[in-house]
Amino acid sequence: MEGLRYRAVVAYDGTDYFGFQRQANAPTIQGTIEAALLRVTRQPVTILGAGRTDAGVHATGQVVAFDVAWKHSPHELERALNATLPNAIAIRSLEVAEPGFHPRFDARSRCYEYTLYAAPVRQPLRERYAWHLRARDALDLEAMQRAASSLIGVHDFATFGRPPQGESTIREVLRSELTLVALADPETQIIRYTIEANAFLYRMVRRIVGALSRVGGEKLSPEAFEAALHAADETCLHHMASASGLCLARVSY
Template identity: 40%
Template structure:
């Protein structure tokens, strides 16, 4: 039997999602608690290997179990052990050939920032403070060059094989002093979203021209893209599958 979990977490105090031998990670905590509950070693697969400090509202995790078990029971018990830092939002039985990582067809990230005269201690854990003005029109113009299939070598860390990826859309939503950049793609390479956002922020602040984004793509060199945006503003919000392993669930918990 195989189970899939829809997981949300505050990544601030974790060294990323993927298990590490000598560091506290989201996957490590999940596997430790699952092994305790099921009284057997459990290895999981995750849809996204989020970095240290990156959050998730829609991470998907799958794992095998040797006997029939109620997914709702797994959800309830894990939440008693891990919440509120890590929360299982729903759980479901899935086909044996399902993989949270390899069955995924789409992924969506949001980068959240806020613009105000001073930092906000109640938001700074989950969003980047930007003290100066930003030109949304320039950021939108710059983002158009990134849509489609490209070699994103300038926006990714080396050592991952091919850096060719397809970005489906980049959208911007602004409400009061908050700005959310949402990027959808088939898949992402390491630090790609934060590198894209870092360059777009430089364009918005007037430090780079919108045309510099296309130049950075063509350069195929990491230095061409510029700084990587801080981890705390990044959220994995949705992972797409055909068909979805879960009944309809709002991928983003409400923000008040």
């Protein structure tokens, strides 16, 4: 039976995994999904991913593709995989794709969400999915948004990361905004940062959030943040947010 190319949307809790990309001696998202495919289909399968998320980074909208000979429906393959995968990983949807579909190279944009919370003391139930900033006063959300807005457009983002391939650090950011998610109690401020771009540099979002946190804490002005962006110099800013708050939310085609 000739194999078909399948496309799946995957969600995962990346806390206990060493990133997406397969490694020889460490648990990864790619390796775990490939092991499930082998068990279900009895075929060795290599999956392609839209984004190589780092260790500890999560996803609700990672897109993967793979080729396999499967005589049943895509829905039955989805059910079989979800019955085999650990609780930390789930196939949200699965369908037959065009033969040449590539989740990474065909993507038009990727959207990441980053969650952080400001509170005097860390809150254990939030630690897996948010970054704790020790603070007794609320962050200046308006100043953070002014800084975040300066990222929109085509810029050289060398200040915030290095390219995973090639040498170009020029990217186009389509969306960059912050939202106050909730005030769980008078001393806790939960903020979600959403950024969408045509592509990202290595650890770009975490470095941006690290800098935005300094703006919110009045240690860096929005003007200084923008000046650092235009400097295109990775030595300008050194703060990087925790991997725990980062989630690959959506890939658009």
